[in-house]
Amino acid sequence: MSRYERRWIVGVVHAIYPSDVTAGVTGFPLGAKEFPMDRFVEDFFRHTSFQARWGLRFAFFLFQILPFLFIGRFRFFHRLDPKDQQRYLECWHYHRFHVIREVTVLFKLVASLGFCGFPEVQERIGYDKPNRQPPL
């Protein structure tokens, strides 16, 4: 995986659990940017099967380059402003075609396995199990 691709994927994870814009919106003080999601993404793709790995990479690639088709913005996803990123995510998530909706469910899975696995996030949620470890 090239560093550009990793950056794209991590950018999607950051948009699913955003940090900087959430303070007054969700009340949750942590976001994916506060954690080393690049290391998690690297590890995730190293351990998934050939077909899952390539399927996901292709999905992330399409997602990155198609904002013009869904929200009329001629920019890559990671160059959109947070408001447009959210709008674009929702366009996919509530799309009438199952395949497109499922892509965002997969993204949510990757993002949640990473972000929600960090002990600081679990502490804040109230998931007070002993010996919590980060997903790295």
Added chain:
Amino acid sequence: MTNPTDNPLYNSNQHVRGEFVEKDLYDEADYCIVGSGAAGAACARTLTKEGASVILVEEGPYYSSANYTVNVWKTMKKVCREAGMLAAITPSFSMPILQGTCVGGSTLINSAISWRLPEEAHHVWAKQFGLGEALPYAALENCFSTIEEELHIVSTPDNVAGKNNLLMKKGAQALGIPASPTLRAVHECEGKGLCLQGCPNHRKQSMTITYIPMALQKGARLYSSCRVEKISVEKGASVGVIGHFLSQDRQRKKMKLQVRARKGVILAASAIQTPLLLQRNRLANSSGQVGAHFQAHPGAAMLGFYKEEVRQWEGATQGFQTKPSWEKRYKLESLTLPPELLMIRMPGIGLKTMSYLDSLRHTALWVAAIRSEAQGKIRNFLGIPQVLYVPTPRDMETLRNALKTLADMHFAAGAYAVAPNVLGLPDLLTSPDQTRLLSEQPAQPGQVTMAATHLFGTCRMGVDPKTSVVNPRFECHDVKKLYITDSSVFPTNIGVNPQHTIIAMAMHASHGILDRGS
């Protein structure tokens, strides 16, 4: 307290860890069993108890309790097939399928719910598949009794139930729905809610701490991290297997293992892996039925939001359930999910999902599993395993009814909102009146997020070689001394959690295999 998972036998020369093997190996025994989950372990335990020599080959690694962690990703990448990314995928529907790939198989990461085979299911098997005489219910009942005693199958007591389970009880009682605490193979459960990550207190009676050590005690030998690729056949009878040990990250093949099985090979690799292995070997498929008739119990989750703290992660993972109705075709259960998996079920995406993070401790999660009538197939497509499966309209109707009942139960238990997770409905239903939307919605399969853990039917048992893969003695019609004992032989799904039945069937099969071998 001693740690039963780390039974010293796992560190003896009876257990070879494939990750560390440096040369090709050869071994020989009466029977070679492929897969160490519920079916494989039960066969190993039964065969060794009667004096047979057994080699158990498991594709996954031995996951020592020293490595158990509450982190879901760390668990999934070590013990789940395809790191938990296995799924049935078609353009109109997809469904994740969670399977354990480790010593003990899925029994290490399930909730150990134990139901006897419903008599209605046995009746269907007898009537439609002619299995009544060969597979008498009385014989299975003997096996059930043995298992219940050996695996400490008991009802979940209230003191470890936790609020998630107790709220479900309240909801069911309020609506007059027959329900009861779950029967589970758990010895003195402490209600830590960590069944899915491997019970840290070693209370869950997974095969890893029960039947596998019992078999090792009786002389069985275990090869972990070894993928079986070839079934050796001579003069129409199976005589052994050939496999390769896998590297620690499971991505690379290493040295070779060759096993000679004097009396037969037993496949117990699951309803997905067993047909794939047969297909790759072009064996036992003159009927064309290998990989066909794939059935499951697809399930969907319903989250309830409560004013009080529920802290669903405290208490037994799955401690309460409604009585399954054969006619209604569904079963409702409580389920504890860790935050990583729970957040996937939250409505919306991005900011919207994130706004629920602080409410996680106020949610209760219950699931519906349906006795689906859909049949799919398992196949190798250009060398890549594929699971093709789409629920039928009748299945969707069943699921809609089940989800409506779950929503009604949540409101009856005091929820102020429920998240239906059905496309086309509001993210949250906030009054009991709105639950009718669930039954009015003409749901298509892709509109509901589903998952499956119970899999059946891909090497169906039957008396007719033209329509089935194995005969009622669990032996392949086409290949002598090649037996299949996992849930792929079930002619249909059974409407309840299958672990108990899988173990009982494997025990029953082993007695027959022993008779035949002698």
